[in-house]
Amino acid sequence: MNIGIRTKLIFFFSKKLCTLSYDQFINPVVLETPISGIRLVNSWESKIPLREQIHLNIGQPDLPTPSYIKYAAVEALEKDLTRYTDVLGEKYLRNAIVGFQDSFHHLRYSSDEVLVTAGGQSAIFAVLKAILSPNDNVIVPFPSYPPYINAIKYNYANILPLKTTVDHDFNLIPEKIRERLEKKPVKALLLISPSNPTGTIVPKETLEEIVNLANEFNFLILSDEIYSDIIFDNQAYTSVATLSDAWERTIIIQSFSKMLSMCGFRIGYILAPGPLIDQIKVIHHTMNICANNIAQYAAYKALEDQNQLKRAISSLVKTYQDRRDLCIEALTNSDKISISKPRGAFYLFPKIDNLNMIRFCKWLKYNYGVTTVPGSYFSTDLIEEHNQYFRICFTAEKEKLDLGMKKILLATEKYKKT
Ligand SMILES: Cc1ncc(COP(=O)(O)O)c(C=O)c1O
Structure with missing residues (x-):
């Protein structure tokens, strides 16, 4: 029998034969800890085609390694x-x-x-x-x-x-x-x-x-x-x-x-x-x-070579700082959003009063194709207030960020009305 077909058949039957409940073998603490919300948001649906979506969820530099x-x-x-x-x-x-x-x-x-x-x-x-x-x-x-x-x-x-x-x-x-x-x-x-x-x-x-x-x-x-x-x-x-x-x-x-x-x-x-x-x-x-x-x-x-290193770092920092300024300038235009100017790293953590951010971020992704992460994914159930925040990473080029900020602003206006 062709090896490819045989492998597929074994896989098919082995899946079918899995009658055990594996949870009984897993450490309960592991069962209770969810997969990182930063990745989870990737699985949320969007009506915007993938190539037009703007992903501002993962804290991974988009700039190349020197x-x-x-x-x-x-x-x-x-x-x-x-x-x-x-x-x-x-x-x-x-x-x-x-x-x-x-x-x-x-x-x-x-x-x-x-x-x-x-x-x-x-x-x-x-x-x-x-x-x-x-x-x-x-x-x-x-x-x-x-x-x-x-x-x-x-x-x-x-x-x-x-x-x-x-x-x-x-x-x-x-x-x-x-x-x-x-x-x-x-x-x-x-x-x-x-x-x-x-x-x-x-x-x-x-x-x-x-x-x-x-x-x-x-x-x-x-x-x-x-x-x-x-x-x-x-x-x-x-x-x-x-x-x-x-x-x-x-x-x-x-x-x-x-x-x-x-x-x-x-x-x-x-x-x-x-x-x-x-x-x-x-x-x-x-x-x-x-x-x-x-x-x-x-x-x-x-x-x-510490001089080469300094040049590499300061070029990255300049890029992130320009992007931070762009995002801050855009978001401070909204009276609905409270924001603190980040002093380092490449994250913003804005707040919109009285919004449930899991719902809002899902809605934002579905309707506008902008992926962000709800604040509660960085917090604990004991701090309800963090449900009103969301995280934006400015690890995307300026044009994308500019468009992303415009869409977020538009979404905050529209969302209140829906
Ligand atoms: C605060 C903080 N610590 C540690 C890490 C882990 O980073 P890495 O394992 O890539 O060094 C991250 C990654 O996002 C982070 O934000």
Whole structure:
């Protein structure tokens, strides 16, 4: 029998013979965690043909990876870099990361305090797996990047939510953190700065207050800094680990994905004191053995010449800043939309009072072909207000963004009338 037909028949019958209920074998916590809403919105229907739709849902740079980095990946293959590397990552890359973080962000680490991972995502997972036990408490400001929520739940730990809103430019209020700390012991506090999904940067004064609290109440600061090189308006960026009495308590999550349009390379890293790295390394080894060897070489080449790197980053930042300005200018024309100007990253998190955003975003996609993500997908059921927000990524060229903003404005007008 023709092999193709035989495979199809086996597949057909094996599907038919699946009488087991597989849920009984799955961890209930996994059953309860939904697939990321950022992807889910792709399956929503639209009457607009696919080629005319405008996708502003996935936080993936549309700008190409700089050519010199792509050539480095080719060179890595020519050099036969196809074996496992050191679990921590190649020493030449870790040294380059140490030099880069020192000169760009005044962070002081040694190469043994760097762990190269398969993207920031696996860094998140490895860190949380290493530090959390069941029933530990983690303070999470919302809205937040959803995989943190899942990863905390997979460790049977509790989330203590902190609400942030557009009225305060999504800033954290240290007194609210203190209130949580006075009620329960806390293992860690999560900071994402610049934030996904709001683009907010935690001001230095707030960071200082958080560090004081960390020392008073003895918790770790988990600082996601993967957007720390996409900063607008020439502002200075402060990493929490540079503040006094903070270094020992901070675990930094970093990545090459956004800073240099390298999402598919899957290279991120963790910066933390050696004793923490030694433990997180065990989880990382269990998950990945090591990060991709070819991508590690490309990441090393990305950092090798700091002048070239500065040029590559500032060209990306300029593009994102122009786009941010375009979107902000368009959306502030509407009296229905409240918006905070993002200081970094490439996200907007506008609010429209009294709208259910899941319904609105579905309607927007169906009628206008613009895909965005409802704010509740970045939040918790405990914070109802976030149902009135939605996330827009400005990772599309200006013409598309311009059209997208016009359609969003039109939709907000029409929607109220339907
Ligand atoms: C705040 C934040 N952290 C981590 C990640 C993971 O990125 P990657 O795994 O591509 O490095 C993302 C991706 O969107 C993110 O927004």
